Amino acid sequence: MDETAMPLKCLAGVKVLDLTQFEAGPTSTEALAWLGAEVVKVENPKGGEPGRTAFVGPKGSPDSYYFFEFNANKKSVTINLKSERGLALVKEMARRADVMVENMAPGTIERIGLGYDVIRAINPGIIYCQIKGFGEGSPYEKNLAFDMIAQACGGTMSITGEPDGPPCKPGPSLGDTGTGMLMAISILGALYERKSTGQGRRLQVAMQDAMLHYIRIAFQQQAVTGHAATRAGSRSVTGSPPPAGIFQCAPGGPNDWIYVFARQLDHWHNLLRAIGHEELIGDPRYETIEARRERREEVEAMVADFTRCHDKHTAMRLIGAAGVPAGAVLDTMELMTEPSFERRGILQTMQHPSGPFKMPSWPVRFDGAPPKLEPAPLLGQHSAEVFGDWLGMSAGDIEALKKEGAI
Amino acid sequence: MDETAMPLKCLAGVKVLDLTQFEAGPTSTEALAWLGAEVVKVENPKGGEPGRTAFVGPKGSPDSYYFFEFNANKKSVTINLKSERGLALVKEMARRADVMVENMAPGTIERIGLGYDVIRAINPGIIYCQIKGFGEGSPYEKNLAFDMIAQACGGTMSITGEPDGPPCKPGPSLGDTGTGMLMAISILGALYERKSTGQGRRLQVAMQDAMLHYIRIAFQQQAVTGHAATRAGSRSVTGSPPPAGIFQCAPGGPNDWIYVFARQLDHWHNLLRAIGHEELIGDPRYETIEARRERREEVEAMVADFTRCHDKHTAMRLIGAAGVPAGAVLDTMELMTEPSFERRGILQTMQHPSGPFKMPSWPVRFDGAPPKLEPAPLLGQHSAEVFGDWLGMSAGDIEALKKEGAI
Numbered sequence: 017m018d019e020t021a022m023p024l025k026c027l028a029g030v031k032v033l034d035l036t037q038f039e040a041g042p043t044s045t046e047a048l049a050w051l052g053a054e055v056v057k058v059e060n061p062k063g064g065e066p067g068r069t070a071f072v073g074p075k076g077s078p079d080s081y082y083f084f085e086f087n088a089n090k091k092s093v094t095i096n097l098k099s100e101r102g103l104a105l106v107k108e109m110a111r112r113a114d115v116m117v118e119n120m121a122p123g124t125i126e127r128i129g130l131g132y133d134v135i136r137a138i139n140p141g142i143i144y145c146q147i148k149g150f151g152e153g154s155p156y157e158k159n160l161a162f163d164m165i166a167q168a169c170g171g172t173m174s175i176t177g178e179p180d181g182p183p184c185k186p187g188p189s190l191g192d193t194g195t196g197m198l199m200a201i202s203i204l205g206a207l208y209e210r211k212s213t214g215q216g217r218r219l220q221v222a223m224q225d226a227m228l229h230y231i232r233i234a235f236q237q238q239a240v241t242g243h244a245a246t247r248a249g250s251r252s253v254t255g256s257p258p259p260a261g262i263f264q265c266a267p268g269g270p271n272d273w274i275y276v277f278a279r280q281l282d283h284w285h286n287l288l289r290a291i292g293h294e295e296l297i298g299d300p301r302y303e304t305i306e307a308r309r310e311r312r313e314e315v316e317a318m319v320a321d322f323t324r325c326h327d328k329h330t331a332m333r334l335i336g337a338a339g340v341p342a343g344a345v346l347d348t349m350e351l352m353t354e355p356s357f358e359r360r361g362i363l364q365t366m367q368h369p370s371g372p373f374k375m376p377s378w379p380v381r382f383d384g385a386p387p388k389l390e391p392a393p394l395l396g397q398h399s400a401e402v403f404g405d406w407l408g409m410s411a412g413d414i415e416a417l418k419k420e421g422a423i
Numbered sequence: 424m425d426e427t428a429m430p431l432k433c434l435a436g437v438k439v440l441d442l443t444q445f446e447a448g449p450t451s452t453e454a455l456a457w458l459g460a461e462v463v464k465v466e467n468p469k470g471g472e473p474g475r476t477a478f479v480g481p482k483g484s485p486d487s488y489y490f491f492e493f494n495a496n497k498k499s500v501t502i503n504l505k506s507e508r509g510l511a512l513v514k515e516m517a518r519r520a521d522v523m524v525e526n527m528a529p530g531t532i533e534r535i536g537l538g539y540d541v542i543r544a545i546n547p548g549i550i551y552c553q554i555k556g557f558g559e560g561s562p563y564e565k566n567l568a569f570d571m572i573a574q575a576c577g578g579t580m581s582i583t584g585e586p587d588g589p590p591c592k593p594g595p596s597l598g599d600t601g602t603g604m605l606m607a608i609s610i611l612g613a614l615y616e617r618k619s620t621g622q623g624r625r626l627q628v629a630m631q632d633a634m635l636h637y638i639r640i641a642f643q644q645q646a647v648t649g650h651a652a653t654r655a656g657s658r659s660v661t662g663s664p665p666p667a668g669i670f671q672c673a674p675g676g677p678n679d680w681i682y683v684f685a686r687q688l689d690h691w692h693n694l695l696r697a698i699g700h701e702e703l704i705g706d707p708r709y710e711t712i713e714a715r716r717e718r719r720e721e722v723e724a725m726v727a728d729f730t731r732c733h734d735k736h737t738a739m740r741l742i743g744a745a746g747v748p749a750g751a752v753l754d755t756m757e758l759m760t761e762p763s764f765e766r767r768g769i770l771q772t773m774q775h776p777s778g779p780f781k782m783p784s785w786p787v788r789f790d791g792a793p794p795k796l797e798p799a800p801l802l803g804q805h806s807a808e809v810f811g812d813w814l815g816m817s818a819g820d821i822e823a824l825k826k827e828g829a830i
Contacts, residue, residue, distance in 0.1 A: 025616070026612035026613055026615055026616035027612060027616070028616075030615075032497045039640070044489055047608050050617075051608075051609075051610075051612035054475070054705075061431070068742050071643060071647070071661065074646045080643070080646065081642075081643040081646040082640070082643045084640070085639040085642065085643055086644075088776050094510070103459055135729070146708075149748075151763075151767055151769065151788075152788075153763060153765075153766060154763050154767070155763060155768045156743060156750075158744075159743040159749070159750075160690075160742075160743075160746065160747070160748040161748055161750065162664075162668075162684055162686075162748050164657075164658075164659060164682050164684055164750075165682055165684060165748050165749065165750035166750070167682075167752060168669070168680075168681070168682035168750035168751065168752045168753070169739075169750035169752075169753055170753070170758075171753055171754065171758050172593070172594055172595050172754050173657070173669075173682070174594075174752055174753060174754040174755065175586075175595075175754075175755070176583060176591065176592075176593050176594040177585075177591060178584075178588065178591065181585065181673075182656075182657065182669060182680065183657060183669060183677075183678060183680055183683070184583060184584060184585065184591055184656055184657055185639060185655070185656070185657045185658065185659065185750045186579070186583050186584075186593030186594065186595060186597075187579055187581075187582030187583040187593065187641060187652070187654070187655075187660055188582075188593060188597060188601075188634075188637040188638050188640075189639075189640045189659075190593075190595055190597065190601075190637065191639070191640075192640075192779070193636065193637050193639070194595075194597075194637070197601075197604040197605065197608065198604065198609050198785075198786060198787055199787060201454050201604065201607050201611060201787075202458075202785075202787040202789070203435035204461075204608060204611035204612060204614075204615065205431070205434060205458035205611060206433055206435055206789070207611075208434060208437075208458075208597070208611065208614055208615055208618065209432070209433035209435075211436070211615065211618050217789055217790060218788075218789070218790050219787055219788065219789060220699075220787070220788040220791075221786055221787040221788070222786070224750075225764070225767075225786035226786050227595075228758060228764075228769065228770070228783035228786060229600065229783055229785070229786055230595040230596070230597065230600050231594060231595050231596075231755065232492040232493070232596075232599070232600070232782070232783055233446070233595075233596045234490070234491075234594060234595075234600075234755050235488075235492065235755055235759065235782060235783060236478060236488040236489045236491075236492055237755075238477070238755045238756060238759065239488040239780070240479045240488060243756065244678075244754035244755045244756035244757070245594070245691030245754070245755045246677075247677075248592070248594075249589075249591055249592070249595070250571075250589065250590060250591055250592045251571075251592065252570070252592065252596075253594055254478065254569075254570060256571075259595055260571075262575070262580075262589060262590060264589075269589075270654075271581045271590060271651075272574075272709060273580075273589060273590055274575070275571055275572055275574075275575035275576075275580070277569055277571055277572060279569075283567075289622070297424070317670065332563070332576075335564075336563060336566040336567075337566075339567065341556075341566075341567040341568055341569050341572050342566070343528060343563075343566075343568065343571075343572035343573070343575035343576040343631075344575065344576060345575045345576075345580050345581055345590045346575070346576055346577070346578055346581060347578065347582075347644055347651035347652070348578055348581065348638065348641045348652045349644045349645060349650065349651035350581070350651070350652045351577075352642065352645065356558075356560060356561050357632070357635075358560060358562045359560060360545040360558055360559075360561070360632075362558065362632045362635065363635070367582075373646070374620075375639070375642060376635035376636055376639055376642060378605075378609075378636070379605060379626075379628055379632035379633050379635060379636055380605055380606060380608075380609040380626055380627065380628040380631070381558075381559075381626065381627040381628070382609070382613070382624055382625070382626060383624060383625050384625070384627075403698075404519045404770075422477075
């Protein structure tokens, strides 16, 4: 039990009808679930949403680690949307929901009969949300997209990679989770408004469009230089003055690097002290950004000579404590096993029927503690509970639906 | 005038006291401003927050493009926090605010006398928000951090770059904007709750911690393989089956590439049709993911032979329209000049006193249109308006404060 985490009830009473899959949609509804909304995934009785099975999970589990991560704190019901009764059922749920979210391929939600006009007629107060790869009115609005397609077409790849190398995909799934976060913010804005006005909203976001929000730093660089922002390796696209970037540490493994960024004069002086070059403090050859830019190689070699003699944790302690922005490059295993994350509730352990699974939780603390992680649901785990609560159905009603093949 | 954009009033009446600077803080409050909150930046009368001047802007403008991007739709007042009267003034504003946000260096807000305990005593219903580089209780809680330090220590760099190369910084400023988005979501959750309960909240997020949220795909990969997630160039950290990745297009410039990701069998068949290899549909040498993995080089050479003969836009049209997830690598200039973004209100033009500036807006559509872009404020532009509205001050009162050096 993680005692630093607390259940959050900020969105108590908010009902979310979740028709999402994979990552972009599920991350948006999961954010609402962390905040205490009742998020109910509606899933195909045959295997559930594709994220359950398109990736690998613990031995014997029908569900993937991928599914665990993006569906924490949610409920699951099964409904066969191809059956008439199933479709009617999901519409009954939409009548009672505050929010509905979907991220199916373009045209699919309309084809199955749950498009905006249909749902709005049933529940004019609903916040109806759609996440697609490309925006309505874009030349590619009918195209399929995954995270990497959004990152290619949304500019993030063009500014990631070595200066003389090909475009590189940022490792973070920004096309998915990044877009999901913008949708979550928009849903919350609409929910706040609705509390006063009762007004419903139609929200739409495209993954390509969302990427522009995350690379505004590159757009400002373009405004300054007049040409497209370029790739800068470990440096910022803004062309940070030296020393800036990663420096190798002992013993030289693939992630034995430290980031050092001594932009301001006080950072530079602090750095000189930390690396044993006090004698250069005040030396005009290095005192201005322009001077250090002219001697980039020399300046960066001084830093590298120091970092190479230390492991990255020691280097970070020595340089960081001296008042220089500096950070060791940490890999996922180092992060997963760093005890402070667990102590602070940033990593929490999901008590899943297939066994415990340690994973990142919602990283914002509310009055000192992040929201408590609850297990991702098994397929259909909450059918009886939700159909009972939302629709007033009895065990007998539910049994009949099962026999009919509707759920 | 962009007629596809509309002013949003979702957060009408919400008052945000904004003590943020640079990007991580400003992006969180800007999200609230897009949604219609009244966001008031409190700035040093001598030059304002550092983001105004640490980067370049249009000729003759005291403010940078950087500042424009992260401070749209906000107001600005000047207050000298080092004067007693100035400090009293900001406390009076805190008494009337619904939300207060800061992202100063560790310990600074407490030192200037605006720490949580002080503000909470003045206004127990306030949502008090802090963004730092490292979390309270982390071994590095006192360290300075910028975007790149968070990306080094938060794992995003370890999974970005070529497989045999050094870690690379993702181009997007995820350490800043990515963190800002998680704070915005949390603020909105707390605001929703407060509408019913009147309850204040203390919210805290660390940029390092926030990075873990965006690389959960890498943590699931680690769970599957048992080792730290690695760098995968243009591929996904999950090790996507071929063909997956970028393929060069004519005429071979630095961003003349197209991403092709034909994971599913129908994608593969559609791709074979698009690239003129219908004869291989059904060929057992390529029909399964395992088979294609074994023949990765051959499979990817087929795709490359096709894409090399087309420019990336043509290749995207041909492959995308065939039902294969595919996307041209677009650079910031190509995005800025693509007319559909402007037509759809995703790019809007800020009518700033220094001249028009086209930039990405909030990319989520509300009932068909994104929120309307309003100019970033000049330093102190709204002092009279806000001190009048919030604190009932007269022009004479404000003049006196100016003389005193308090504002």
